[in-house]
Amino acid sequence: MEENALHNTGQRAAKAHGDVDNPLYSTLSILIVTDARGVIQSANTAASDLLGYTQEEMRGQPLSILGTANQPLNLQSLEELVRAASHREVSLQTQSGALVPVLLSSSGIYDGAKLTGIVCVALDISRNKMLESQLVQSEKMASIGQLAAGVAHEINNPMGFIYSNLGTLSGYIEDLSQLLRKYETLEKSVQKGKLDMASSNLSALTAEKERIDLAYLMEDIGDLITESLDGANRVRKIVLNLKEFSHVGRAEKMPSDLNSGLESTLNIVSNELKYKTTIEKELGDIPLVPCFMQEINQVFMNLLVNAGQAITDQGTIHIRTYREEDWICVRVTDSGKGMSPEVQKRIFEPFFTTKRVGEGTGLGLSMAYQIIVEKHGGQLLVESTEGQGTTFTVRLPLHG
Ligand SMILES: Nc1ncnc2c1ncn2[C@@H]1O[C@H](COP(=O)(O)OP(=O)(O)OP(=O)(O)O)[C@@H](O)[C@H]1O
Ligand SMILES: [Mg+2]
Numbered sequence: 027m028e029e030n031a032l033h034n035t036g037q038r039a040a041k042a043h044g045d046v047d048n049p050l051y052s053t054l055s056i057l058i059v060t061d062a063r064g065v066i067q068s069a070n071t072a073a074s075d076l077l078g079y080t081q082e083e084m085r086g087q088p089l090s091i092l093g094t095a096n097q098p099l100n101l102q103s104l105e106e107l108v109r110a111a112s113h114r115e116v117s118l119q120t121q122s123g124a125l126v127p128v129l130l131s132s133s134g135i136y137d138g139a140k141l142t143g144i145v146c147v148a149l150d151i152s153r154n155k156m157l158e159s160q161l162v163q164s165e166k167m168a169s170i171g172q173l174a175a176g177v178a179h180e181i182n183n184p185m186g187f188i189y190s191n192l193g194t195l196s197g198y199i200e201d202l203s204q205l206l207r208k209y210e211t212l213e214k215s216v217q218k219g220k221l222d223m224a225s226s227n228l229s230a231l232t233a234e235k236e237r238i239d240l241a242y243l244m245e246d247i248g249d250l251i252t253e254s255l256d257g258a259n260r261v262r263k264i265v266l267n268l269k270e271f272s273h274v275g276r277a278e279k280m281p282s283d284l285n286s287g288l289e290s291t292l293n294i295v296s297n298e299l300k301y302k303t304t305i306e307k308e309l310g311d312i313p314l315v316p317c318f319m320q321e322i323n324q325v326f327m328n329l330l331v332n333a334g335q336a337i338t339d340q341g342t343i344h345i346r347t348y349r350e351e352d353w354i355c356v357r358v359t360d361s362g363k364g365m366s367p368e369v370q371k372r373i374f375e376p377f378f379t380t381k382r383v384g385e386g387t388g389l390g391l392s393m394a395y396q397i398i399v400e401k402h403g404g405q406l407l408v409e410s411t412e413g414q415g416t417t418f419t420v421r422l423p424l425h426g
Contacts, residue, residue: 055147056146056150057146058070058092058148059143059144060089061142066088066089068081076118076126076150078120083121089101089107089144093118093119098115101116108132108144110131112131113130113131113149115127115128115129116128118148126150127155128148128149129148129149130148132146158376180297181261181264181265184257184260184261185257185261187257191251195247195251198243202238205238208227208230211230212227263293264293264294282319284312284322284354284356284422285309288307288356289309290323292307295330302334303333303337303360306344307345308346312348312349321397322420322422325393325420328390328391329394329418332390332391333360333416334360336415336416337360337361337363338362341361342361344358344360352424353405353421355422356422357418358419362415363413364411364414365412366412370410373408377389377392391406398420398421398422402423403423404420404421404422405420406420
């Protein structure tokens with residue numbers, strides 16, 4: 027029923043053009059046909075609905091009014107449009123100046139060898155784009171949740187022994203004040219010259235010293251304080267790392283130290299990694315890189331968590347940073363289970379996962395790709411051998 031209604035709308039539009047027999051005009055895809063000079067000859071209703079022009083307004087206009095040159099497919103270039111058979115993601119400009127993301131393909135229409143026109147087919151993907159950005163957001167929330175669980179554990183452990191040490195210390199202070207009171211009584215009797223009393227007070231003081239085992243108590247106080255300071259310092263470091271990790275996104279790229287980004291990310295994920303992996307670091311002497319550090323940290327986290335998940339028993343994760351001409355590179359190599367060539371081909375696809383339901387959403391690497399390649403003009407490379415391990419290399423341009 028609904029299909030019929032849509033079909034009929036298309037038919038009506040086609041009728042207006044006198045193209046009623048042309049089945050292409052009843053499609054939901056945007057369809058625009060130009061002559062050999064790129065002047066629009068006809069457009070379907072989907073095109074006029076999306077672009078805000080009437081079909082009549084579009085006719086006679088150059089195709090170039092629909093978009094700029096600066097795109098994966100140059101809408102200003104007839105040569106490119108003639109050959110653009112595969113779908114490209116471009117933005118079309120509507121009559122009001124708004125940009126709509128579409129998947130566009132186009133090709134030349136020939137009469138023998140002579141070009142007589144160009145046909146463009148496009149699909150509105152603005153809704154998919156919106157859903158995609160919502161998903162990226164929810165993936166971020168999910169990884170923050172995962173992170174929070176790890177961080178809670180890391181903080182809880184030192185907080186547990188700091189709390190217990192403070193309890194013990196408070197008992198010790200009670201013992202020491204008892205002793206001090208006995209000492210004061212002795213002091214007073216000595217001052218007053220009451221030697222008999224002083225002698226019995228001294229015995230009481232000695233007995234109290236033995237009761238509380240002063241030598242052990244003094245030693246233990248030192249240990250408890252050192253241990254608690256150490257724990258408090260660990261908590262402080264975690265909180266500092268967390269602050270650095272979650273740096274509220276800045277609007278501009280800032281010169282950043284990738285080594286310290288890696289260190290703070292490692293501290294955060296170490297809880298997940300420490301039981302089954304040995305981490306080897308080979309951090310080179312690299313210059314600051316202009317980037318959105320918070321997002322790069324998120325990529326590091328995804329790569330490290332993936333590496334950890336690929337190791338089933340015991341293994342190593344080797345992290346190396348170095349400069350290669352005008353690129354700063356970060357290599358994460360794991361000795362995990364590796365990937366088959368079929369899996370490798372698909373890892374950057376959103377939702378592609380080989381993990382069980384609930385274990386992975388399959389968004390980690392597609393987000394990493396978006397951040398490194400699309401947002402930073404960098405590269406994200408993978409080498410993997412099944413049963414041996416995997417290396418991911420992030421390359422960021424030094425003059426990004
Ligand atoms: N280091 C690695 N070793 C082996 N396989 C890997 C490695 N990293 C990624 N993969 C493969 O790539 C797939 C996609 O990875 P991605 O990080 O995008 O998603 P995920 O880890 O499955 O889920 P999510 O990251 O959303 O929790 C994984 O399911 C896994 O099959
Ligand atoms: Mg992952």
